[in-house]
Amino acid sequence: MEIVDLRSDTITRPTEAMRKAMAEAEVGDDVFKEDPTVNRLEEMAAQRMGKPAALLVSSGTMGNLVSQLAHCGRGSETLLGDQSHVFFYEQGGASALGGIHPRTLANAEDGTIALDVIEAAIRPDDVHFPRSRLIILENTHNRCNGVPLTPAYTRSVGQLAARHGLKLHIDGARIFNAAVALGVNAAELAGPADSVTFCLSKGLAAPVGSVVCGDEDFIAEARRARKSVGGGMRQAGIIAAAGIVALTEMVDRLAEDHANARALAIGLAQTPGLQIDPERVTTNIVYFRVVQEGMDAPSLVARLADRGVLVLPTAPDRMRAVLNYHVTADDVDRALAVFRKTMGT
Ligand SMILES: *Cc1c(COP(=O)(O)O)cnc(C)c1O
DSSP states (O other): EEEOSSSOOOOOOOOOOHHHHHHHOOOOOOGGOOOOOHHHHHHHHHHTTTTTTEEEOHHHHHHHHHHHHHHHOOEEEEEEEEOOOOHSSSHHHHHHHHHHHEEOHHHHOOSOHHHHHHHHHHOOOOOTOOOOEEEEEEESBTTTTTBOHHHHHHHHHHHHHHTOOOOEEEEEETEEEEEEEEHHHHHHHTOOSSSSEESSSSTTTTTHHHHHHOHHHHHHHHHHHHHTOOOOSTTTHHHHHHHHHHHHHTTTTTTHHHHHHHHHHHHTTSTTTTEEEGGGGSSSOOOOOOSSSSSOHHHOOOOOOOHEEEEOOOOOOOEEOOOTOOHHHHHHHHHHHHHHHHHHH
């Protein structure tokens, strides 16, 4: 049985070109800043994001963590969405390791946080309060149907942050999906932010790694934080080599994942017992609900898996499918046939 794995774009395996680049990578000790391949990736990443400097880290979680550690002291407060990955899925690392207090604000369905809500949450100088320090946005927004945040919205938040002396960080794990979906450069999306993290290991198919970008002083602090959490890697050029291929060869093709995601969403919307608004699917993430009597997400996920289609349950009635490099338009058709059969139509 051929498996169609739609659980996540993190399941993507390195391409042949990546494996070759990894095998041939020139390396050195990156803690000494002597790995030429890491240095090259960091320069490329900084340039793509329109920032002066960059830092390779082992994961998106580490990128968001070292960014928070670099921007915030103990007892300071971050303002972030209540549906954000940093709040939901990163173990509260900034609190546990950095003494940083998260203030969650309601995410709208389009992944934004209303500007007046952000502004109202910024603390005045008062001995009772933590110090508001950092706003965090997520682009694309995973739990909000993978929606991309626009340059206009991001600029407004950047201006708001600057007006109040706060910093802005973007968790841009999938910022290239946002850029491709909106037809803009990633630098335009990252421009208003003081820092941005993006993942090489999701839709871009590299095996390991994320990159944090920002100005020289910020990156120097992030580099210190990376070392303190055990993220100083030595001959990391082996990893960076795949990252370079990811940036040069794997960005433009994300449009295919988006088209496949839309096709999947349209097919799911036509399947009885499932609920989804295909118009909300604009990148590679497809959330849908099961609304059939006597069936819940875990039981449907198990039945689909028996027929070779893997999706991720994310709530008792909700599931997620993520289109990725290994899933073709034909695979989408096969998966939809399995959905129809499993829903008894
Ligand atoms: C995956 C993801 C991360 C974390 O990346 P890891 O490499 O899995 O640690 C952060 N933010 C968002 C929005 C993500 O989807």
